[in-house]
Amino acid sequence: MMYRAFVFIFISISVLLLALGIHYLTDELDVSGQNLLVPPEPSIYINGVGIPFERGSYCWQENNQAVCADTAGAKELMRESAAFVVREGEFIWIDFDLQPSTIDTTLFTSNQEQMIDMKEGQIKLPSDPGIYIIELFVRWEHKGDAMYAFKIKIPSDEL
Structure with a gap:
């Protein structure tokens, strides 16, 4: 049971970091992909x-x-x-x-x-x-x- 909770937390944190990274990288781009x-x-x-x-x-x-x-x-x-x-x-x-x-x-x-x-x-x-x-x-x-x-x-x- 403890193992599943650890895996869930690890995956949740990984997804959150990935989403933040994508947001950070695309924040400088407009919808056409041009650097703002x-x-x-x-x-x-x-x-x-x-x-x-x-x-x-x-x-x-x-x-x-x-x-x-x-x-x-x-x-x-x-x-x-x-x-x-x-x-x-x-x-x-x-x-x-x-x-x-x-x-x-x-x-x-x-x-x-x-x-x-x-x-x-x-x-x-x-x-x-x-x-x-x-x-x-x-x-x-x-x-x-x-x-x-x-x-x-x-x-x-x-x-």
Whole structure:
């Protein structure tokens, strides 16, 4: 009789621990299985066409949980990525569903980097041909921050 009680208690505790573990693991996921502890992704587009980007390092907190992920910098992150071809002087639009507190924008060339202005969600592209990497460092007050990067190419008019 004592043996059955021990087995019952052991199985009950095991089931409880398993249920708590599953709840803990799925608590960070929404119904689609997406991780909720990541910052929002931007919509980056030019003339209505989306520009591919990579999310770099970030820290994010929600519901008394926090996570940080560290990656390479923007230039290294985009090294193998194909450049999105654009025309000189065009505007890139950047939007987030959850509006950030600040967005710092840096333009990288092969040998330079410079801060560029973002006004009303737009970045004006350079007029010089070349390959550029654009880094967005985005902050959300009381939520966290993230780095995003994308690569563009402004072709030369020469054939």
